[in-house]
Amino acid sequence: MNVIEAIESRHSVRAFLDKPVSDELLTRVVAAAPCAPSWACTRPWIYYVATGDVLKRIREQYVELYTSGAPRANDLPTEPKWPERENENQLAWGRQRCRVQWNIDPNSTDPAEQARFDAIKKHMRIMAMRFFDAPAVIFPCMDKRLHNWALYDMGAGSMNIQLAAHELGLGCITAYHMGCYPEVLRRELNIPEHLNILLGIAVGYKDEESCENRDKAVRTPVDEILTIVH
Numbered sequence: 001m002n003v004i005e006a007i008e009s010r011h012s013v014r015a016f017l018d019k020p021v022s023d024e025l026l027t028r029v030v031a032a033a034p035c036a037p038s039w040a041c042t043r044p045w046i047y048y049v050a051t052g053d054v055l056k057r058i059r060e061q062y063v064e065l066y067t068s069g070a071p072r073a074n075d076l077p078t079e080p081k082w083p084e085r086e087n088e089n090q091l092a093w094g095r096q097r098c099r100v101q102w103n104i105d106p107n108s109t110d111p112a113e114q115a116r117f118d119a120i121k122k123h124m125r126i127m128a129m130r131f132f133d134a135p136a137v138i139f140p141c142m143d144k145r146l147h148n149w150a151l152y153d154m155g156a157g158s159m160n161i162q163l164a165a166h167e168l169g170l171g172c173i174t175a176y177h178m179g180c181y182p183e184v185l186r187r188e189l190n191i192p193e194h195l196n197i198l199l200g201i202a203v204g205y206k207d208e209e210s211c212e213n214r215d216k217a218v219r220t221p222v223d224e225i226l227t228i229v230h
Helices: 003-009 023-030 052-067 084-102 111-129 150-167 182-189
Strands: 046-051 136-143 171-175 195-197 200-204
Touching: 003 150, 023 046, 023 136, 023 150, 046 052, 046 182, 052 111, 052 136, 052 182, 084 111, 136 150, 150 171, 150 200, 182 195
Parallel strands: none
Antiparallel strands: 046 136, 136 195, 136 200, 171 200
């Protein structure tokens, strides 16, 4: 697999096999992160990885907090209000997932179909709090004193992680909500207070049979995003 093939074939995985990922593989995956560029070679990357019993405890606490209605408290809070273009991208992707993964028409007015839709939405939210049952989750962290530009550096490192995982036969999904209860992560992973926990990258072996992995997000055609000026 060359770099372009990896970039074009990588996609988010939302269902994983019940198969552990070795520490050796996880180390190789994370080792790709510091190959990314960073501002003035500041190299802000710090990663904590949860697996095994620790991840099980984190998962249980996340589900308990979510189902009890506990507010999310991400270290970098945001309530995104997308511009029209990006909002429509998100809505179109959601409708596509409903049709491809679950064979549900989200626009249907049939009560039975709407009940199915509501049940699926509840299931997906719980699975998100369970980190999609991935056997490992990588938590990128950065010093709170860093300028926001370091977020670009952290994103570049995280993309390297996902591409390395793909090359090594693993699937990933990156999600902001995986950092929504940072007090749990700090307690279980001994993450110090001076670090912001940005998000989570769930890693594992893709379940090829799961309906949740049928869908691959539509990619924006390059002519819609590119302007070349001579």
